[in-house]
Structure formats: structure tokens, C-alpha cells
Amino acid sequence: MSLRVSELRVHYKTLRGDVKALDGVSFTMDDGEILGLAGESGCGKTTLGKSLIRMDGRMRHVGGTVELDGRELPIGDDRAMNDYRFHEISLIPQYSMSAMNPTRRIGRMVTELLRSRGVTLDRKELESRIGMVGLPREVLDRYPIELSGGQKQRMVMVISTLLDPALLIADEITSALDVSTQKAVAKALLGFRDGGYVKSMIFITHDLALTSHIADTVMVMYAGKLAEKAPSEKLIKAPKHPYTKLLINSLPEIGVRYEERKLAGIPGSPPSLLNPPQGCRFRDRCPLAGDECAEEPPVNEIEPNHFVACWKA
Amino acid sequence: MRQYFGRKLFIYGLTFVAAVTVNWVIPRFMPGDPVASMLARARVSQPEAVEAMRVYYTNLFGFDEPIWQQYLNFWGALFRGDFGISIYVFPVPVTDLIMGAVPYTLGLMIPAVLLSYWVGNRFGAFAARRKLLDNTVLPVGYVLTATPYMWLAVLLAWGFGVVAGWFPIAGGYSFSLTPSWSWTFFVDLLHHWALPFLSLFLVALGGWAIGMRNMIIYELESDYSNYLAALGAPAKLIRRYAYRNAILPQITGLALQLGVLVAGALVTEIVFSYPGIGSLILKAIQNQDFFLLQGSFMFIVIGVLVANFIIDIVYVLIDPRTRTGMAGAQA
16 A cells, blocks of 8 residues: 545635635555546646645645555645655656756756755666656756757656655646657656556546546546546446546547537536535536435445445446 | 857947947037137137137137038047047046046946845845845835935935044045055045945845845746755755846846946945046036047946946856857747
């Protein structure tokens, strides 16, 4: 059991009150597992990713625990958390294109970063990993501006995984890339896992189709809560939660002419997390909603490793 | 690289020609006749003598030639390093007067510019994101930077000079001393230098500190800072990177500020009767001394252009993105 998150609550402080971006999320991850984290914008997936490595100034750890390999992470304590960052938990950020200091040569930046963490750079190892993602080793002597977007992305991947972290968080890393580059990035991620450079990985995305190719397990979130979590194959083929079903239905399929069959979306938008409604949060948009949904549905394991939070499942 | 500097040099050349022309035109459009005032000073009462002197002076300064010829002569003389003869301290060459004043102005300007820049940037960077300091640096900085140079100069002269009596309030050195390479003279020089320097230094300091503080906060919010923080890099490293990137706009700011600082120094010199270019310009204007005025302005123009050119070079050295721009990319 490499990662165990239980009842994690993280709120954003705002002038109008607390935004309950994560409201009691529990899940576990095995060693070597790639967990795809999907959901609409504002469902809490990036908040979850950030909570596991570095909260920003507005975030407050309100409750719940995170355990990595049996040790509880001090996620609310920015300073104590520093020991785990990079060594144990690492991040490939959403903004890889601008993640590197524009006025330092990449090699020098990496050296300085490593030295500041008390690690001496193993240049050979670094070069071999750069080769692994298909970059020439000369990139180390270049400035970030001299690399293309895809190259920067891959360079950041190499930097983030350099210390062989137990958990890697990849936050929307394919959003800004075209389809062929997405494939290369996905391959590289799998390579890192299979090569043993990262133990487990959380892959945050809103692209369900891509997630199912990379991830072993997919977790769908809605309005700060877990909606459904299942092995990817099962989640795509036999979803149980109405929200997951609607999400999958809204994906275009190859070979279907959408002049004939209109692509279904999900009407409405997620509730405000400032004062979330009682009961099931998907109730207002759910075609199946009934009276029991006024009460909050618990997360049930309906089959081994298949968790659903819905009264109707 | 060559193309970039070629273009820069061309622009500086163009600026120089325009500045020289304006510089030549302005004194000649000032009301009044410098020769007439010289004659008045000579107190000659015989009309024939006055006439003879007028012809002599007019011919000497070249005022009898057509105006375009005067302009060309001016350029010709400029390349020979000849700024003409002062009317006000006739017959001392303008070059000599300027050379006598330059050390004082540079001695005031260079330490004031560099020190305020260095201290202001360091201090602003240090204060950014540190609550207590930030809350004091910001208002004090705003007050300082909004203060007119001469007003602060007058205030300092009054406070430390007149009331406290710690510093002399006028001159470059005591009237009882003659310039020499002695320790006494040097101390005296420093004593006179302190207040004008302080007034220039303080005003500029406020601007740099505020600018840097804002830039650092912006850089600390940037993606690369967040990434480094997420990988657990210590604040020291993140701040060092932020500082280096925040200094870039500050360098551009230095280029822009130079002109303002020069103007500020001129007025400050006048307040303290400091024997630099500023005081020289004031005297030149009061006495309609075309040549002295032209020469002094010329010195300032050349100084500002050279300083800007140096800043251009520095910028290329520290920002790799300008180097990409030189290769023709739109960076």
C-alpha cells in the first residue's frame, strides 16, 4: 500500500467564506499503480494534487490524513513537507512550458536545484534519462527559450523524476499538447513507471479517453468528492455512477456521424463549493435523482476495487 | 550580434545628430544679444570703440556668417573637440571650463546612481514578502521617490547645514583651501560632497526599492518559482533566481532614469552651489553664453548616450532572450 488518503478535507480561504474544494476524499493506491484523476473543472482534482505536495497560500488543511508508505505526511505544514518534496513526492506541473527559469541554462539550473536539496548531480544518469525521453544531451547547455513546447515538457518530466520519487503527480500535463505529442508524453510516463524511476503516479486530466490508456485505475471526482473509482477498463466499459456515464457519453466516438446522433453533454454546472448543497452533490443535474439522494451517499465498494458513491448504483 | 549593435549604433548616431542640432538651435533662439551684454560689461562709452569691439567680437564668435554656415562650422569644430570660447569667462575655452566642472558632477552622479541602484534593489528585494519591512519600505519609498530633488536638497541643507551645522551648505570645498592632493583637502571635499550626494541618493533609492519590491513579488508568483518551491528548493535559491530575473526591467529603468538623474543632479548642484556642470549651465544661461551652454549640454548628451549604450551591452550579457532576439527571432 503506497498511498492512503483518508477523509481529506482542504478548503480555500476567501473573503466570502471557505470554499470546500476537497470535502472528505478517501482512496488508496498500490505500488506501481497509475491513478487517473478525472472530472470537470473545479471538481477538486488539481486541489487534491496540490495538497499532496505543496498547498498554496490560500489553502487550509482542515481534516483527514495522507499516508505515504506508512508515514503520515505533514501536508498542512509547508516547512515539514519540504523533506518529502522531490525526494518522495514530485510534481510535473500544469505549466511545464514556463516551469524553468528563463535566464539559466537548463543544466546549471538542475545542478543548482539538486545542490540546494543536498544531492550531487550524477551527470551520466541525467544524460541517460534525457536520452530516454528522446532529447539530445545538448539541451543541458541551452536556455529554456531555445526548446520547443514538447521538449520543455519532457525536460521538466526528467527533472521532476530525477530523484526517483515514490509518488509522482502529473497535473494536466497533456492539456496544452497536440495529439501526437500527447502520445509521446504518455509513453514517457509509462516508461518512468516501468523503469522503476517512479513507484506510483497520479495522472490528473479532464481527458477521460487519454486517462484510460495510461492509467490502471481511474477516479472520477465531482464537486470535491469522489464519485467513482474503478480499474480503467471497467470504468469505461461499465460505469456505475450516473455522472461517469454522462461523462463517457459526452465523448465523441470515431465512426459516428454526429449530424445523425447528437452528442450528449451534461446540462447544468457543478454546484458552488462555498455552500455546497446537502445530500448528493450531483442531484440537480442527475437524470436518476430520487428522494433518497437528499441524503449524502456513502462510498461503497460494490465489486473488488470498484467504488461508487451513489444510491442508485 | 554585429547587426544588432550596428542597428543600435545607427540609432544612437541619429539621436546624437538630433541632440546636437537642438543644442545648437536653442541658445540662438534665446532672447537677448550676448555680444551686447559683453560690451555693456566692458563699460566703454565711446560709440566708435563700442562699434569696433562689436565687430571684433561678432567676427570672433562667427556671428557675422550666415546661419547655415554657423551650423556647419559648429559641426566642424565639434569634431576637432573645439567647443569655442566662453563669453562669460572670456577668453577661457569652453573645454577647459567643462573639464574643471566634470570631476565634481561625475563625483556626485556616479556614486549616487550606482549606490542608490545597488542598495535600492537589494533592499527592495529583501523587503518583498516580509510583512513588517514591506509595510515600512513601501510608504517611505513612495514619499522618497515623489520628492523633488531640489526640495529634498533644500531640506537637507537647512536641517543638517543651517540648524545642526554638521555640514557646509555651499561650494565644492572650503573657500580658505586651494585644491591639492592633501588629506585635509580630501576630507574637506568629502564634507562638502555629503549633502548633495545624500539628496540625490535618497530620492533615487526610493524609486529603485519600490520597483524592485514589486518586481520580486511578481517573480515569486511566477511559474518557475512555484515549480522550484514544489520541488522543495530553499527560499534562498528561489529568491536568487527571482532577483536575477527582476533585475532585468530595473536595468531598462536605469537607462530611462539616467536623464532624470542628470537633470536632478544639475538642480542639486545649483542648490548647494556645487561647482559642477549644473552650476556652469546656470551661469551660462544667466550670461547668454552660447558656447558654454552648448558645450555643457553636449557633455550631458554624450554622457547619457554612452551610459545607455553600456546598459544595452550589459543587458545582452545577462538576458539570453535578447541574444535570441539578435538572431532575428521575435523574442
